[in-house]
Amino acid sequence: VLDTNGAAVPSARVVVKNKATGQTRETTTSGEGTYTLQNLPPATYEVRVEASNFAQAVVETVTLNVGEVLAINVTLSPAGAQASVVITPSDVLNVDTNTSQVAGVINERTLANLPLNGRNFLDLAFLIPGNAPAPNYDPTKTTTIEVSSAGQLGRGGNIAVDGADNNDDVVGGTLQNFPQDGIGEFQIVTNRFSAEIGRSASSAINIVTKGGSNEFHGSGAFFFRNSRLSAVLPTLDRGLVQTAGRPPFDREQYTASIGGPIKRDRAWFFAAFEYRNQDGVVITGVRDLTARRVVTSFSPALLNDLLFTTRGDWQTGKNDRMAFRYSDQREDDVDRGSLRRPIGTADNRQHSFNRYHSFVYNWTHTFSPAVLNDVVFHENNFLNRIPSFVENKNEIRFPSVQDGGNFRIPQQTPQNRVQFRDNLSWTTGAHALKFGGEFQRIDAGAVFDLFGSGTLFTTEDFASRDRNSDGQVNDNDIPVAITISSAAPVRPPTVDDLDNYYFAFYAQDDWKVRPNFTLNLGLRWEVDTDAKNLKHFDEINPILLPFVGSSRSREYNNFAPRVGFNWDPWSNGRTSIRGGYGIYYDRIVLEVPLLERLLDGRKLSLGVRTGSVLDASGNFVPGTPTLANPFVGTLIPGAGAVGINILDKNLSTPYVQQFNLGVQREIAPDLVLSADFIHSFGSKFIIGRAIGSVFNPVAGGTDGVVNIESSVKNWYDGLLINAQKRFSHRYSFNASYTLQKSFNFSNDDQIPFQVGPLDNNNLRLEKGPPPNEERHRFTFYGVVDIPYGFQVSPIYTLASDVPFDIQLPPDIGGTRIPQLQRNAGGRTFRTGSELNVFINQFNAGRPLASRLPLVRDELKLGDSFQSFDLRLTKTFRFSERFNIQAIAEVFNLFNVTNIRGVNNVNFSGFQNTLLRDSANSAAPGYLRSSSFGSAVQTAGGVFGTGGPRGFQFAVRINY
Structure with a gap:
């Protein structure tokens, strides 16, 4: 002043x-x-x-x-x-002249008017530079959106709603969804947040729900779309579409909200409700017995999602205010039973039931104008349940499709959290100080009936001859390679008491050294009590003692210093130069200690039996296993070992060192341009490495031991440019561009059992780009009020391709090609002709059975992403406080085909295995792979973001 x-x-x-x-x-x-x-x-x-x-x-x-x-x-x-x-x-002043963080905010007005496909608030993160969709690593919550920030893969990151954690501590990522009409504002700090926030080596997402005011207000809306308003999925078999028609789909979303005073100037309430009823489809495989090929089809996939949140605020006195929030979500959905290949049939789907509850209490007390204390108490409960989709039906793994009951269900995962946070803010002189602490107790468990329905693996998709001498060639003539069924001593295998206590303390000082220069100084300390399974260490299988040693200890040295600066060189509030450095600890998800307790050599064991036996003429011998009677083969001693996982004695919490340097400038009234360079270097990230074997008496043979250890790193460099126009003169917009490059050692950042290292003694061979790396990403969104009560709100996204692994043919291993870096497709090789040069060099001097098939020369490896979404709103005003809005939305207006996958094994969406055109080594197709690089899946599945063009209509009442 x-x-x-x-x-x-x-x-x-x-x-x-x-x-x-x-x-x-x-x-x-x-x-x-x-x-x-x-x-x-x-x-x-x-x-x-x-x-x-x-x-x-x-x-x-x-x-x-x-x-x-x-x-x-x-x-x-x-x-x-x-x-x-x-x-x-x-x-x-619109320029941040106080902090050194790299962040983006989407306010209430923008949030309420953007076209969000599915109305999930986490989609907003992808509009902020440095953030992109992450692969879905959790098949139990198939509709969940995961956020990848600054090269990390999405399991980490801290999502807080009203200051309370909304994280899945079992597998990572987000937990509960909220009605969009209940969300007040959205912020994501992509890099360099203050010491007040922890449990994230990635980004920090901060959500604030709406509260009531002194005026009654509310809304109600109905959103509708169906297959007649959508384009056809380009990856579907065209012949199937002609005969069966376009995939059926309809979605209705009902929303309502109301808020107002309980007592003016003292107490207020707000509530929001949303229900999504969706009858859609999921892409499945069908064995076309006439054409003798596997084609893509579609099967019904329902989704019922009920969201509710209510909040009360109370000014109890001059110096005290309180807030209460209760939120509930009840979701059940049918989706694919596996995020991995090969594609599943309709019987291989799953039906998930997810239940979420959360309660938050907040008390703020003002001791003086300079001293304020804020307390948050939080409790949430989550239960995921996946019962058997088809009863008493074995899973059949054909080479190109998997049929029958999925091998990993039924299963169940509960998680319960209690959280307490206390923050003291003290302003003294040029110092804005904050001190505080946090406590969390997370209690979880798991029920996992692996191969409970029995699984058999075949050698052919279709029978090649009459092997049972019945005069017909049908499925009963397909040889069985091997069968697997559960031999667990207690079924279903269960892990209880998977709990962890988290403690943290921090201090933060934003020091105004000069009126135009601020230092941001912070220090955070945090500890997890049982991320290393200390509570159950004495229960470890005795046969593993030579590997695990006699003791473990907690980490008490997780200190995270943070220092940054913000300089306003001309002291006019229009320019800031900012930068800093900090250490940020991730959290170890509870699935890591769960692996040690579940895969301990005792709980999970399998019965592995021999498959079909053929005589010299290639016919079945009497009594041999067939599809009609598969589980009669000889039990293979020791083959039922599923592998043992142990936690390394020196397992540590992963952490990332973050650097940033940038400038922010108001180049015109309400228009701010920023450019930030950020660099991240991650250490002690988790990987599973085979370190030996042990005789397992339960399995009756040798069992491999995988050590879960903190042995790998990751790197990220990014240039984040953003132009933000705040709403004035009837419009606002935000345009952002990200140029980035990153490397890591795994397609997952914590769970090691999906794809192990090629060489356990040389982990550097695993270094490569992450599966979702987009070197370039541009986004634009805006809200424009035009005459006669119309409003236009666009979202445009353009991103470069993502890389993918190049897999060996199944007959010679099926893993990625050892001579290539991980995710070489789209990076080391851009075209089929470039890849063929390597294949010819690889094949030179090798026997025919070990040679790789060539791909199409004209093939382009990878596909960019482009989508233009648009909302047009017409408001009919009947009074100052009552209006009706007619809304029309279109997603992917130009119907661009965006090939993208879902999971981290192959996020590209292209067929990435060198499948031979013919299994006959004498045929030309043995050394040709016509299917490699073919499109398998589009972004967003059938009707999600980036998928085929879809129109949606809505009517909304505001009062």
């Missing part, structure tokens, strides 16, 4: 009033004229500044977004010149 001569005004009274609720906070300026009000909730405020011998100054409208630090400089005029001075919103 300055006078008209530019001198500081000390002891000025600054009063901030929430315009929706009437709540006020106040403070006084320091001797240097500075003032700070910490922990203000996101809202629209009025700011009044008063001082002796000066006229009152009023900033009538200031919008504070979640996670933002606003600088509002006020110049006071001498008393008597005029009663008060009104400062327009354009005088409020």
